[in-house]
Amino acid sequence: MKKLVEAYSPEDFRKRGHDLINELADHFENTLQNKNNKTIHWNQPKDEHLFWKDYLENGNEENLFSTIISHSIHVHNPKYIGHQVTPTLPITALSALVSASLNNGMAVYEMGVAASAIERIVTDYICKKAGYTQAANGILTSGGTLANLTALLTARKAKATTNIWTDGSTNSLGIMVSEEAHYCVDRAARIMGLGDAGIIKIPSTKNFNMNITLLEEYYKKAKDKGIEVFAIIGSAPSTSTGIYDDLEAIATFSKQKNIWFHVDGAHGGAAIFSKTHKHTVKGIEKADSIVIDGHKMMMMPALTTALLFKDGNTSHATFSQKADYLLEESKEEDWYNIAKRTFECTKTMASIHWYTILKTYGEEIFDEYVTTLYNLGLQFAEMVIANPNFEIAVQPASNIVCFRYVNSNLSEKETNSLNEKIRQSILEKGEFYIVQTKLRGIHYLRVTIMNPFTTKTHLQQLLERVLEEIN
Numbered sequence: 001m002k003k004l005v006e007a008y009s010p011e012d013f014r015k016r017g018h019d020l021i022n023e024l025a026d027h028f029e030n031t032l033q034n035k036n037n038k039t040i041h042w043n044q045p046k047d048e049h050l051f052w053k054d055y056l057e058n059g060n061e062e063n064l065f066s067t068i069i070s071h072s073i074h075v076h077n078p079k080y081i082g083h084q085v086t087p088t089l090p091i092t093a094l095s096a097l098v099s100a101s102l103n104n105g106m107a108v109y110e111m112g113v114a115a116s117a118i119e120r121i122v123t124d125y126i127c128k129k130a131g132y133t134q135a136a137n138g139i140l141t142s143g144g145t146l147a148n149l150t151a152l153l154t155a156r157k158a159k160a161t162t163n164i165w166t167d168g169s170t171n172s173l174g175i176m177v178s179e180e181a182h183y184c185v186d187r188a189a190r191i192m193g194l195g196d197a198g199i200i201k202i203p204s205t206k207n208f209n210m211n212i213t214l215l216e217e218y219y220k221k222a223k224d225k226g227i228e229v230f231a232i233i234g235s236a237p238s239t240s241t242g243i244y245d246d247l248e249a250i251a252t253f254s255k256q257k258n259i260w261f262h263v264d265g266a267h268g269g270a271a272i273f274s275k276t277h278k279h280t281v282k283g284i285e286k287a288d289s290i291v292i293d294g295h296k297m298m299m300m301p302a303l304t305t306a307l308l309f310k311d312g313n314t315s316h317a318t319f320s321q322k323a324d325y326l327l328e329e330s331k332e333e334d335w336y337n338i339a340k341r342t343f344e345c346t347k348t349m350a351s352i353h354w355y356t357i358l359k360t361y362g363e364e365i366f367d368e369y370v371t372t373l374y375n376l377g378l379q380f381a382e383m384v385i386a387n388p389n390f391e392i393a394v395q396p397a398s399n400i401v402c403f404r405y406v407n408s409n410l411s412e413k414e415t416n417s418l419n420e421k422i423r424q425s426i427l428e429k430g431e432f433y434i435v436q437t438k439l440r441g442i443h444y445l446r447v448t449i450m451n452p453f454t455t456k457t458h459l460q461q462l463l464e465r466v467l468e469e470i471n
Contacts, residue, residue, distance in 0.1 A: 416441075
């Protein structure tokens with residue numbers, strides 16, 4: 001018991017905790033104020049693996065947390081403009097600490113009394129902000145991928161003419177989705193057994209959003225092949241380009257065909273909080289279900305995702321089954337037994353992140369965050385367009401901007417190769433962190449402005465660094 005007594009010591013925890021909070025506070029200060037020279041300390045996978053293998057055997061235990069920090073990407077650095085990962089509010093490090101310490105599993109109400117009630121309050125609040133009525137409700141789950149899969153399972157249960165959950169697959173089913181949609185929708189459809197034929201990808205327009213003029217044609221083609229389309233998904237926005245689908249048009253089509261309308265708003269659904277950019281999600285209130293990630297555009301640690309249903313009753317039918325030791329039959333809507341409506345049985349107390357932010361700062365902070373980042377996206381696009389050495393893929397609608405270096409003396413293949421090399425060099429030098437994407441065979445540098453303390457000066461420096469890579 002000696003090791004256990006030592007490990008559970010409150011005094012040991014108090015000392016380690018104080019030391020770590022001080023270290024993290026210094027980390028926040030140094031990164032937010034851009035005092036650190038690097039955003040990422042790049043290392044080859046094999047070398048990083050060897051480092052940590054050696055550290056486990058020979059490293060100083062007292063330096064463990066500081067070593068992990070130094071080897072990790074600093075998302076709070078204003079020059080982190082890579083993937084869609086938010087610089088978390090420092091207070092959510094504390095709510096995460098509470099969740100990890102209390103470890104209330106939340107499968108059933110008695111295992112998460114406070115967190116279950118808080119989750120209901122939070123999801124009801126987001127439903128209202130999305131424009132839903134009191135008939136709506138939702139759940140929090142572990143990430144957009146799982147939330148999108150859950151939504152499509154609910155759609156299948158609600159709209160398919162056969163009950164796959166009880167009877168198994170007896171006919172061909174399908175969903176309609178833009179070719180620019182996030183890959184997790186494709187993955188969810190394959191997990192559900194829809195196969196290639198059941199994933200009806202609608203071509204995008206020149207602006208990379210779903211071409212709604214083709215919906216009727218593709219629906220009819222699927223029907224002629226014997227495929228029963230039960231859902232259509234709108235991207236808000238697509239991951240690669242940050243461009244929103246026309247949600248109102250998709251809603252109209254789904255109503256005409258009596259199919260489920262789902263909005264993947266994992267990244268941009270948070271625009272419901274922005275007075276300036278709320279127009280990007282016009283029509284979202286007509287969706288049967290919506291996904292919004294707290295860990296993308298709402299400053300929370302991963303993973304916490306809101307899955308909202310226009311008719312809350314539909315979510316109770318998704319995973320209908322009986323576990324006598326765990327779930328009791330109930331004549332009322334037992335929203336508090338969350339495992340009935342989620343993939344997870346045990347899950348983290350994710351609701352306290354949302355609640356803590358709302359209680360401490362109010363919803364205005366969500367407006368400030370989304371609006372600031374989207375405005376920076378528009379400003380960066382203007383800077384790119386004004387420079388003859390660059391071009392953008394499409395006029396941005398969010399904080400995602402795809403651009404590339406161009407030179408009329410280079411072929412398309414050479415231009416692609418050069419931009420790829422530019423990105424890799426920037427990655428290895430570590431001052432900035434940006435990513436890349438391919439759109440219709442063209443290689444673009446892709447920036448997602450996630451830090452509200454990123455400025456036009458930082459963005460100008462990025463363009464200068466790109467040009468330095470050429471010279």
